[in-house]
Amino acid sequence: MTTVLPPEPLADRARTLTPFETGPGTPAGRYLRSFWQPIARSVDLEAGQAQPVTIMSEELTLFRGESGRPVVMDALCPHRLTKLSIGNVEGDAIRCQFHGWKFGADGRCVEAPLQTPALLERVTIGTRPVREEFGLIFVYLGEGPEPEFPDIAAYSRAHGYGLASAPVLEAEVYRRYCNWYLNHENSMDLAHVPYTHALSANPELTRTGFSGDAAVVRDFTVERLEYGVRVEEVDDEGLHARVTVLFPNVMHLIIPMRIGTLENLYWRVPIDDESHKGFGIMSIHTDEEGAREWRQTQKELEEVAAKYPLTEDCAQQIIRGEKRLIDFVDHPKLQGIEDALTQQAMRHIADANLQNLGRSDRAILQLRRMFLSRVAEFVAGEPSASDIWPS
Numbered sequence: 532m533t534t535v536l537p538p539e540p541l542a543d544r545a546r547t548l549t550p551f552e553t554g555p556g557t558p559a560g561r562y563l564r565s566f567w568q569p570i571a572r573s574v575d576l577e578a579g580q581a582q583p584v585t586i587m588s589e590e591l592t593l594f595r596g597e598s599g600r601p602v603v604m605d606a607l608c609p610h611r612l613t614k615l616s617i618g619n620v621e622g623d624a625i626r627c628q629f630h631g632w633k634f635g636a637d638g639r640c641v642e643a644p645l646q647t648p649a650l651l652e653r654v655t656i657g658t659r660p661v662r663e664e665f666g667l668i669f670v671y672l673g674e675g676p677e678p679e680f681p682d683i684a685a686y687s688r689a690h691g692y693g694l695a696s697a698p699v700l701e702a703e704v705y706r707r708y709c710n711w712y713l714n715h716e717n718s719m720d721l722a723h724v725p726y727t728h729a730l731s732a733n734p735e736l737t738r739t740g741f742s743g744d745a746a747v748v749r750d751f752t753v754e755r756l757e758y759g760v761r762v763e764e765v766d767d768e769g770l771h772a773r774v775t776v777l778f779p780n781v782m783h784l785i786i787p788m789r790i791g792t793l794e795n796l797y798w799r800v801p802i803d804d805e806s807h808k809g810f811g812i813m814s815i816h817t818d819e820e821g822a823r824e825w826r827q828t829q830k831e832l833e834e835v836a837a838k839y840p841l842t843e844d845c846a847q848q849i850i851r852g853e854k855r856l857i858d859f860v861d862h863p864k865l866q867g868i869e870d871a872l873t874q875q876a877m878r879h880i881a882d883a884n885l886q887n888l889g890r891s892d893r894a895i896l897q898l899r900r901m902f903l904s905r906v907a908e909f910v911a912g913e914p915s916a917s918d919i920w921p922s
């Protein structure tokens with residue numbers, strides 16, 4: 532059951548906090564680390580493959596053992612501190628490229644050529660709890676034992692959808708060259724849609740992207756919930772968009788489409804304080820015919836996408852004045868370029884005090900107050916700050 536609460540003021544103890552800085556030891560960083568966070572798509576990590584990962588300014592090694600098990604451990608080999616991700620996966624262990632020390636998935640050093648047996652007893656590498664769900668690999672970076680994993684399917688069901696059995700269900704990822712919180716706030720900013728996405732909503736020019744419906748300026752409602760903030764655009768014609776931010780960094784999006792209903796869950800995960808990734812579980816609730824049509828269109832669009840740089844790089848070209856948005860009108864991810872454009876053109880860490888917020892920004896303001904208050908509660912050790920979403 533959703534409980535709608537009156538607007539929340541900013542708690543006094545939260546006034547000096549910031550959501551922008553998330554490196555190790557920062558208040559917002561510690562808060563985000565107390566939840567499971569996605570670090571990669573499953574399809575981007577083959578068995579036997581290792582890769583470096585940076586999350587919240589922290590470097591890690593991610594690899595998939597030959598059994599298929601994903602493993603996350605510290606970035607550097609404890610011997611001479613080179614990156615373990617350049618090493619080789621053997622079984623469910625990884626061997627350092629430099630002098631061949633080998634570490635099991637539990638972090639124990641199981642081989643160290645030319646060293647004494649005592650060294651094997653002594654040396655370990657830090658590992659992190661890992662889960663693989665809905666095509667995404669999640670890691671827990673917080674202090675203490677890992678929390679319960681959010682029941683994503685139950686949350687969807689409780690809101691009238693069946694994410695787990697949607698005919699179209701895919702994991703998505705993109706990178707954006709701006710602070711994570713700018714994108715998180717954008718979730719609450721329905722006023723951006725008719726302008727930021729004016730081009731992709733134009734059916735005369737584009738065959739993909741938002742429907743023309745998105746270019747209409749409509750008012751929206753804002754609700755404070757126990758676990759986040761919800762904005763909704765609804766009028767006599769019905770629902771146009773419903774976006775819920777689930778603390779700390781998840782967006783749940785519902786948008787009616789011609790072939791059904793789009794339901795997305797997106798995590799905004801800082802890479803560092805000046806860039807982040809969006810990891811999504813994208814679903815379309817449609818019939819078999821709708822799913823077939825969508826897959827066919829996607830296949831065609833992938834071929835077109837291969838001709839272009841990534842969305843974040845297209846946006847940078849526009850920001851530098853080398854290109855215009857219209858130059859990317861055929862880009863299958865035009866909407867992504869549009870969002871990247873406005874967000875990357877902000878300062879990486881926006882000075883909130885210089886902004887002039889008005890009525891259409893009330894959801895942004897509510898999110899800021901609530902987010903910082905949760906960070907303050909977390910720092911003070913209050914357990915309510917670590918609540919996961921209700922189902």
Ligand code: FES
Nearest residue numbers: 608610611627630
């Ligand atoms: S640095 Fe890794 S084995 Fe020497």
Ligand SMILES: [Fe+2]
Nearest residue numbers: 724727728870
């Ligand atoms: Fe947008």
